[in-house]
Each structure stands twice: as C-alpha cells, then as structure tokens.
Amino acid sequence: MNKILVVEDEPDILEMVRYNLDQAGLDVETAEDAERALQSVQEILPDLIILDLMLPGIDGLDMCRQIKQDPRTRHIPILMLTARKEEVDRIVGLELGADDYVVKPFSPRELVLRTQAILRRSQGSLQSTTDAWLHTGPISIDKAAHQALLNGDPLELTGTEFKLLLTLIERRGRVQTRDDLLDTVWGYEYSGYGRTVDTHIRRLREKLGESGEWIETVRGVGYRFRRERV
Ligand code: CA
Secondary structure, rough: OEEEEEEEEOOOHHHHHHHHHOOOOEEEEEEHHHHHHHHHHHHHHHOOOEEEOOOOOOOHHHHHHHHHHHOOOOOOOOOEEEHHHHHHHHHOOOOOOOEEEEEEOHHHHHHHHHHHHHHHHHHHHHHHHHHOOEEEEEEEEEEEOOOOOOEEEEOOOHHHHHHHHHHHHHOOOEEEEHHHHHHHOOOOOOOOOOHHHHHHHHHHHHHHHHHHEEEEEEOOOOOEOOOOOO
8 A cells, every 4th residue: 555644734734635645545644844754754665745845843845855865765756735836936946856746725636636646657667767676664675686775774684684684574564484484585495494594583683783673573483574663
C-alpha cells in the first residue's frame, strides 16, 4: 500500500486530506510541523509527501529543499499545498524540486486524483531508474550492486551478511526460522547449523549499531526484520 505523509498545520485541512486519502485506499501519516515531518520522512520513507507551504518554524520550501538534498529521500515526490497562485512560480521554479502543487481551497477529489497521478508517474520512473534500490527504515539496499547503506552511509558487509540482511528485509515483518535462513542464505537443505545463523546475526547487528534492533529475535523460532519503527 502506498504510504503518504501529509504535513499541514491547519487541523481542519489536515483531517480533510487524511480522510479522503484514506478513503482512496492510501496509508496516511500526518505531521503538523516540519521538524516532526522530517523525522517521519527518515523513519517511514513515504512514497509521496503532501506539504503545506506555510508552516510554523521551518517552512514548506525549506523542508522541500532538505528532502531533495538528502540522497536517501530525494526520490520522494512532493505535492505542495499553497494558499496563493502567486506562490506557484516559487514552488515549481527555483529548482526546489516540488513535483506538483494544488492551490487552496481545493476539492478533495482534485487532491486525490493529483496524488494518484504522481504516484503512477513516480513508480513508473522508479522502475526504470532506481529499480534495484530497496529502502526500509534506516537501510537502503542496491541488490544489483551488492551495496547496503545505513542512514546514507555505506555498510561494510561480507557477502553472507549482505545476503542475510537482504533476505530479512525482503521478508520483513515475517519471522524466519534458522532453517529458512540457512536454506536461502547458505543454501543448506538440512538443519543443525542454527549457531551459524546466530553468529552472523550478531555480527550484522554489531555493524548496524543502534539500528541493529530492527532485527528482532523471536524466541524459540528465529529472526524477523521489523516492518516499522516502534
Ligand atoms: Ca499552513
């Protein structure tokens, strides 16, 4: 399901947008200021951000700039909400990188249609350009290049550690038994090497530092990569 982050300080508009996107079958997260929104962007890596231009503190333009400067988040499309037509030039010009805009007051239907169109576009282009990248929580993985990033910095992993991390992430949210992992990562078709898995998980967690907690131990069963931050 596509995840949308809506950033808007006016509660009525925020609720109206949230309700309509939810009705359209989208997974909606909200934030009322840019500080909290920037944190959410890092945590959930949404598929699209709907961003009000006028926010208290860091405004929508600054937030947009920050997102477009960060290699982890620059691919995320941004739909700007603006109160005045005159602001439109500033938004779509000036290399700010907003992908589209809607002028307030707007109809919920217009916003939903615009949102769906951007998602279709960005997912089409994602497939052709950054097909190999898999993003989850603090980790990005380029399958083809065998490269993993932690918060944008390269992770030094052995081939086995890479494959283990990739397997857990591809099956995130689901428990993997030691035998499942042996089978997929090591290619063993028989059990009895559970300790090998444990050792590699421990090393992988060490390399992930604080983010090691994304790999959860499920007692008596195996391991699970968390689906979301808790
Ligand atoms: Ca506002």
